[in-house]
Every structure is written in structure tokens, then in C-alpha cells.
Amino acid sequence: MKKRISLLLVAVMLLGLAACGAAKPAETQAPAPTAAPTEAPTEAPTEAALVVDTCILKEADDKMLNTYTLLAVNPDAPFTDADGNPVSDVAVNTAGADALIHWLLTREALDMAGDYGVAEYGEHLFYVKDDAPVYTGDIAPATEETKVIRLSTTTSVNDSGLLGYLLPVFESTYGYTVEVQSAGTGKAINAAKFGNADLILVHSKSQEEAFVEEGFARTVDGFESERISFIYNYFVLCGPSADPAGVKDCASVLDAFAAIADGKYTFVSRGDASGTHTKELSLWPESLGITKEAESFANYTDWYVSANAGMGACLVMAEEMGAYILTDKATFLTFVANDGVME
Numbered sequence: 001m002k003k004r005i006s007l008l009l010v011a012v013m014l015l016g017l018a019a020c021g022a023a024k025p026a027e028t029q030a031p032a033p034t035a036a037p038t039e040a041p042t043e044a045p046t047e048a049a050l051v052v053d054t055c056i057l058k059e060a061d062d063k064m065l066n067t068y069t070l071l072a073v074n075p076d077a078p079f080t081d082a083d084g085n086p087v088s089d090v091a092v093n094t095a096g097a098d099a100l101i102h103w104l105l106t107r108e109a110l111d112m113a114g115d116y117g118v119a120e121y122g123e124h125l126f127y128v129k130d131d132a133p134v135y136t137g138d139i140a141p142a143t144e145e146t147k148v149i150r151l152s153t154t155t156s157v158n159d160s161g162l163l164g165y166l167l168p169v170f171e172s173t174y175g176y177t178v179e180v181q182s183a184g185t186g187k188a189i190n191a192a193k194f195g196n197a198d199l200i201l202v203h204s205k206s207q208e209e210a211f212v213e214e215g216f217a218r219t220v221d222g223f224e225s226e227r228i229s230f231i232y233n234y235f236v237l238c239g240p241s242a243d244p245a246g247v248k249d250c251a252s253v254l255d256a257f258a259a260i261a262d263g264k265y266t267f268v269s270r271g272d273a274s275g276t277h278t279k280e281l282s283l284w285p286e287s288l289g290i291t292k293e294a295e296s297f298a299n300y301t302d303w304y305v306s307a308n309a310g311m312g313a314c315l316v317m318a319e320e321m322g323a324y325i326l327t328d329k330a331t332f333l334t335f336v337a338n339d340g341v342m343e
Helices: 007-019 094-104 107-115 155-159 162-174 185-193 205-213 253-263 275-281 294-300 311-321 329-337
Strands: 055-058 065-073 148-154 177-183 199-202 228-239 267-269 304-306 324-328
Touching: 055 253, 065 094, 065 205, 094 107, 094 148, 094 162, 094 199, 107 162, 107 228, 148 155, 148 185, 155 162, 155 177, 155 311, 155 329, 162 177, 177 185, 185 199, 185 205, 185 275, 199 205, 205 275, 228 253, 228 311, 228 329, 267 311, 275 324, 294 304, 311 324, 311 329, 324 329
Parallel strands: 148 177, 148 199, 267 304, 267 324
Antiparallel strands: 055 228, 065 199, 065 228, 228 324
């Protein structure tokens, strides 16, 4: 059963993570956070706190920035079914999508996103981009025709609890019901291409740009482009506290991935065309030739595990296998706080 951990216990646990080599993100070209992370606690960790052995080993690297973007679905997009056949009877709730996007970009929602998790985890799980647009206009209340909004999104904003924190405020204030479909970014985008979403919230720039170029996105009134990037956090490279590959001593995340490959240490990959999977593929040495295609890692299956699963499920696998894994930090901290249990 999923446990509720007290604030003190979580704070102690986070210091345990620091002992595994965790560090606050170094300054990069990324937008500055809206507030400085809270200092780590000074008490020594107890054995009871060290329920999860997997810990953060590498995070202070400018190649690990993780930006989240909103896109409204174009009702005139070239929708298809799963077999690629054209679909012409798709109904997109543009009014509802606009209302949710507008609210997520209000000062209220942005502040909530930036503050999420600080009290419980002792640090920010998400940061608001310095250049994030702030919406100050009116937000249309729900009508009988617009009250249900279909949001297709990546697992990280769902597994971390962010959406569960934000959406009830929007729903209770404006009368909408948001139906959340959570999957890797590739699957979340495909859901929109099949006509099963009114808007998407994802984190893979290349896939987002392709979505726009293919005519599936529209520009919401008042904004300059189809892609609206507004919050970010960092990917982190995690693994067993013993760190047999010596990841925490590597000079960069690229060196760390090379060390894992050289030693053939078990690595759990999302393998699902998600934003996290896309980022991971960019970090392996080019000489390995690892891509999203199964044949590209056929010779590495003794150490490279392609799970085709969400972030929470993959973290559970990595913990059970004593494996390395790339994850967004928000989901990882939630995983640790839940004693390694993810619903």
C-alpha cells in the first residue's frame, strides 16, 4: 500500500540522496528558476529512511534540461486512425482547450507549478521559465458543449502529481472536467493525431515541431506560436548507490553514459518514444548506434533493457534490477517519497 511519509522523513531521505552524489543543477543557458532551491537538511540519514537504493548520480549538466510545452490541437488537422486511414468526423473542443491553456498561463497557475513539491520535498520539482507568457485576460467558463476537455500528456507531469495538484483548482473555478490521458510523449502526440485530444502537454522539442509542421497544431489567440513552453525541470541519471560504473565521478553526463556502456551495466530505457526516451538516445556514444529501432540495440540486450513503459514503472524496474536509468527529477522524488511504489 502506498505510504504517506511525513515532511521530516522526506527531508531526511533527500539528504540520503545527496550522499549518493546528488547535486543541485549547475547554472546553464536554461531559464533561471523563479526561486532558489531550499537548502538540504543537515541531519544524518537513518537506515529507516533509505528504503529506495536507487539515487541521483548525475544532474549538474546542461544537456539535461527538460522543458514542457502546451499545444492546442487544430480542428482541421489531417487526422487518421491507428492504421493511417483518414478520419473526418473529429470534434475538437477548441474553447475548452483555450480555457485550460489560458488558465495554466495565469500568474496563479504558474506560481502553483513553481511552488509544487517545495514544502514536501524540500526543493522545486518544476521551475517557471523566465520568458513564459503570462495570461491576464478573461477565461471562458464551461458550457454544456465545452465542459469536457481531453488533455493528452506525458507521464512525468502526471506521475509527479503536478496535474493532480493543478487541475482541481481549474475545474472547480470554471466548471470544466479535464480527462487526462497519460503516456510517453510519442504516444501522447499520436493520440492527438488520431483525434483523441483537444490539447497536449509534452516535452520533446523535435516531436513537437514535427506535430506543428504536419498541421496538427494551431496558434491560440493572444500567443505568438503554436508551441507554448512554460515550465521546466531537469533530467537526472540515477542508479544503485554502489554506482559500479562510477557515474557520479564522471566529468559529464556523456562520459557517464559511455562508462555504463563500456562496463555493460544494466540500464533501463523507457523505449517508448517519450521525451525522456528521446533525451536518453541523444546521450549514448554515437559509435553504439542506439536508436528507437529494436535492431539498433539487439547486440546490447545483455545490459540494455527497453521497457516500453511509463516513467514510474521503469523506476520500479530499475530499483528491482539495480540498474541505471534516466528520469525527470520530479517523478524520481515522488518515487522515493512513495518508498519505491508507483501506482
